[in-house]
Structure formats: C-alpha cells, structure tokens
Amino acid sequence: MSAKEPPLANALAHLGRGPAVAGRAINLPIEQSSTLLFDRLAEFEAAREDRYSQGTLYYGRYGNQASFALERMMAALEGGHGCVSVSAGLPAVTLALMAAAKAGSHVLVADNVYLPTRGFCDTVLARYGAEIEYFDPMIGAGLATLMRPETSAVMFEAPGSGTFEVPDIPAIARVARDGGAVSILDGTWATPVFCRPLQLGVDVVVHSGSKYIGGHADAMIGFIVCNEATYELMRRMVLAFGDRAGSQDVFLALRGLRTLELRMKQVQEAGLTVARWLGAQPQVRKLLHPAFADCPGHEHWRRDFGGAAGLFGVLFRPCSDAQLHAFVDALAMFSVGVSWGGFESLVLPVAPLRTATPWSEAGRLVRFSIGHEDPDSLIADIAQALPQLG
Numbered sequence: 001m002s003a004k005e006p007p008l009a010n011a012l013a014h015l016g017r018g019p020a021v022a023g024r025a026i027n028l029p030i031e032q033s034s035t036l037l038f039d040r041l042a043e044f045e046a047a048r049e050d051r052y053s054q055g056t057l058y059y060g061r062y063g064n065q066a067s068f069a070l071e072r073m074m075a076a077l078e079g080g081h082g083c084v085s086v087s088a089g090l091p092a093v094t095l096a097l098m099a100a101a102k103a104g105s106h107v108l109v110a111d112n113v114y115l116p117t118r119g120f121c122d123t124v125l126a127r128y129g130a131e132i133e134y135f136d137p138m139i140g141a142g143l144a145t146l147m148r149p150e151t152s153a154v155m156f157e158a159p160g161s162g163t164f165e166v167p168d169i170p171a172i173a174r175v176a177r178d179g180g181a182v183s184i185l186d187g188t189w190a191t192p193v194f195c196r197p198l199q200l201g202v203d204v205v206v207h208s209g210s211k212y213i214g215g216h217a218d219a220m221i222g223f224i225v226c227n228e229a230t231y232e233l234m235r236r237m238v239l240a241f242g243d244r245a246g247s248q249d250v251f252l253a254l255r256g257l258r259t260l261e262l263r264m265k266q267v268q269e270a271g272l273t274v275a276r277w278l279g280a281q282p283q284v285r286k287l288l289h290p291a292f293a294d295c296p297g298h299e300h301w302r303r304d305f306g307g308a309a310g311l312f313g314v315l316f317r318p319c320s321d322a323q324l325h326a327f328v329d330a331l332a333m334f335s336v337g338v339s340w341g342g343f344e345s346l347v348l349p350v351a352p353l354r355t356a357t358p359w360s361e362a363g364r365l366v367r368f369s370i371g372h373e374d375p376d377s378l379i380a381d382i383a384q385a386l387p388q389l390g
C-alpha cells in the first residue's frame with residue numbers, strides 16, 4: 001500500500017467489518033437470504049431502480065451486506081474503484097472477458113494463461129465472433145505491433161500458469177490503454193499482498209479467491225477488481241449474467257483475508273527453502289520460480305512484486321512416464337490435486353500448451369504448491385522420492 005494508506009496488516013484486520021451490520025459480533029454473519037423484504041412498496045421501487053449500485057439491498061443475487069463488505073475490502077486492498085465478487089476464479093476471468101469483448105473484436109491473450117482461460121477464449125469467445133490472438137508473454141511494449149483498431153481486451157497473467165514467466169505489467173497495460181483496449185490481469189498467484197496490478201496501470205485484476213485468499217482449500221470464489229473506467233461495465237455484465245458469490249464462500253473469503261499476509265509470508269519462505277534445495281539436486285534441470293535470477297522476467301518480479309507465493313515449477317531431467325508416476329506416488333506429504341494456495345502441499349505434473357511461443361524445454365515439468373507444513377519435512381519427503389526419477 002502507498003505511504004498515505006494504512007499498513008496492509010491493519011487493513012486486513014480492520015476492513016470488511018461493519019457495526020451497522022454485525023452489531024456486537026466481530027464477524028459479519030453468513031447471510032442466507034435470497035428474498036430481501038421491504039415494508040413499503042416505495043422502498044422496494046427505489047431499491048429496484050438502484051439495484052445495479054454496489055451496496056443496494058434488492059435481492060440476494062445482487063449482493064448482501066457481507067458480499068458488499070468483502071467487495072469493498074478487496075477494492076481497497078487493490079487500490080481499485082470497485083470489486084465484483086463471483087462464484088469462482090474462472091467466472092471472474094470469463095465474465096471480465098465477456099464484458100470487454102464483443103462480436104468482431106480482437107482479443108489478445110498471453111500464451112501462458114491458465115488453461116481453462118484459453119479454453120473459454122477458443123470455444124465460447126470465438127464462437128460469439130471475437131478473434132483470439134495469443135502473444136508471447138514476454139513481449140512487453142512490443143505488444144503494440146499486435147494491436148488493431150478493433151482490439152478490445154488484453155488478457156494476461158503474472159506470473160504465467162505452469163511456467164512462471166513474469167511479464168512487464170506496466171508496459172503491457174500501457175499499450176492496451178493507448179490502444180483503447182481493456183487490460184485484464186489474473187493476479188491470483190501474488191494476491192494484493194505481493195502485487196497490486198491496478199497501481200501498475202492495469203484496468204481489471206481478477207482473482208481466484210479459492211486459492212490463497214480463502215487459503216484453506218474450502219472456499220470457491222472469484223473477484224473482478226476494477227478501476228473507475230471499467231467498474232460499471234464489469235458489474236453490469238456479472239449482474240446480467242446472474243453470477244454471484246455464495247454466502248458461505250463470502251464468509252470464508254473474509255475470514256481468509258484476515259490472515260492472508262501472514263500466510264503469504266510463510267509460504268514465500270517455505271517455498272524458497274524447498275525450491276533452493278530442489279535447485280541443487282542432480283535430477284533437476286531448472287527451477288521456474290520468479291524469485292530466482294534465471295526465471296524469465298525475474299527483473300520485473302523484483303521491480304513490481306513485494307514477494308513470491310509458494311507455487312513454482314520444477315523442470316526435471318527427461319524421464320519415462322513410469323518414473324514420473326513412481327516419483328509422484330512416492331511422495332507422502334504432497335497430494336495430487338489441481339488447486340493450490342491452501343494449507344496443504346500439492347504436486348502436479350503439467351504440460352504447457354503453447355501456440356505463439358513454442359515450449360521447447362526438455363524434461364518433465366512438475367508444479368509444487370508449498371503449504372504450511374514444516375519445510376524440512378517436505379524436503380526430506382522429496383529426497384526419499386527423488387531416486388524414483390533415476
């Protein structure tokens with residue numbers, strides 16, 4: 001947060017609460033009401049008239065006191081104008097793209113985005129008449145050469161899913177803005193604790209709150225955090241679409257945010273400890289971790305981020321499928337699972353899909369999500385499994 005704003009630790013402890021809502025209770029309740037009642041017809045009509053405004057209590061799908069408090073908190077943490085909460089991270093991505101694109105428009109997408117983001121672009125957006133073009137995530141200001149008058153959105157991630165390149169966020173955001181396109185950044189990895197993309201010129205930052213923000217592998221929630229120019233567009237799209245964050249998940253996200261900074265610092269340290277050790281093992285060809293000097297875009301990470309999450313990739317030397325399976329199955333402290341950012345360590349082999357920039361690295365790419373276990377125990381577990389790779 002900037003010098004004028006309160007320290008992040010204070011914001012995480014104090015935002016998102018409201019005496020008018022919760023009375024004496026420190027936490028907002030789980031608001032389980034679809035119907036909201038009005039004593040007088042005129043009050044109802046006023047709410048209906050104003051239903052698109054954040055904070056207007058009209059009907060459960062439009063939000064409730066707790067979801068509005070969470071949205072205001074997320075907007076404040078990102079230094080944004082407003083936030084719209086949705087049912088998961090993927091709808092945060094897809095609805096932001098739906099809002100920014102239209103038939104006949106050109107959408108630029110970084111080649112290393114989360115695979116379902118790619119799937120949505122190639123199937124749904126393309127079917128509705130948008131032209132999708134993938135770009136090298138390290139293109140920086142060179143993105144200008146791909147911009148067209150009809151380019152309406154630039155979608156990217158920092159760092160990229162699976163391969164962890166860190167793009168030049170301000171350069172890409174500037175090109176998008178100069179060309180009249182909405183820039184959308186998936187900032188799930190860093191959370192507002194380690195990066196605030198709106199402050200770097202991005203228009204919209206999307207988050208899967210199912211990861212670090214929830215932090216306990218239970219909530220499914222997403223956020224679209226916007227600058228002033230894009231907020232109305234995004235909120236109206238989400239409301240028109242009819243998506244919303246569930247009340248239980250709103251509660252879990254508010255609870256998760258209270259400890260987010262502590263957990264991010266812990267996974268940063270534990271992740272670095274495990275990654276450093278892995279980098280020295282003979283079976284390892286390369287680490288894909290933004291905090292390491294040989295990671296593409298490491299200089300951008302140093303400039304624009306305040307830390308590193310506990311999710312990184314390891315490129316192991318080439319081995320057979322049977323050896324890879326034997327290694328993963330021999331790990332006792334790492335479960336196999338697609339999500340990340342929870343309390344438990346996870347492992348997942350990944351195969352990057354590229355169309356603009358071929359992925360030509362030899363070897364097997366494995367993603368590690370470091371949780372809150374003792375890092376030395378995690379290292380000992382990997383050490384006993386590594387011989388399976390030959």
Ligand SMILES: Cc1ncc(COP(=O)(O)O)c(C=O)c1O
Pocket residue numbers: 088089090091093114157161186188189207208209210211220221222338339340
């Ligand atoms: C970078 C990134 N963005 C978005 C998502 C989607 O989030 P959710 O699972 O909450 O839909 C994921 C999930 O793995 C992700 O890794």
